[in-house]
Amino acid sequence: MDLALSQSTKYWLNFFHPLLMWLLLAVSIYAAYLGLQVQRTRNAQGDQKKELIKGRYNIRHHEIGSILLGLMVAGSVGGMTVTYINNGKLFVGPHLLAGLGMTTLIAFSAALSPYMQKGANWARMTHILVNFTLLGLFAWQAVTGVQIVQRILTNA
DSSP states (O other), rough: OOOOOOHHHHHHTTTHHHHHHHHHHHHHHHHHHHHHHHHHHHHHHHHHHHHHHHHHHHHHHHHHHHHHHHHHHHHHHHHHHHHHHHSSSSSSSHHHHHEEEEHHHHHHHTHHHHHHHTHHHHHHHHHHHHHHOOOOHHHHHHHHHHHHHHHHHHHH
């Protein structure tokens, strides 16, 4: 399949996915911070709790998580699409497989939301475990992604 895209356009498309993913890694770290603040608020008492509630960490965490879910899924599909457009195939290796795993984990994490809203502690603990696993995979993906970008730049 060969789309009617110029070589220049195909080349520059290679950088959309890595730039988006680096941005999403930073946003993921912020989401983790917000999630920790939600936990802090939940465990606080008295005046400290009243003060933490003003930060609206739970609402901000939920909103950022929703944005992350949408953009990570779109970014993952976009990265595979650009790879296919430029090479006529996907390169099945650790970067692709971990990325697919991350896409699955973030969907699973978001699916726990209704249970957490009903107060299910098992869902909250699973959400935290899944998201810290996701964050670790994301950091590793950033390193392997830089290696892929370096190969693209070298072969240009």
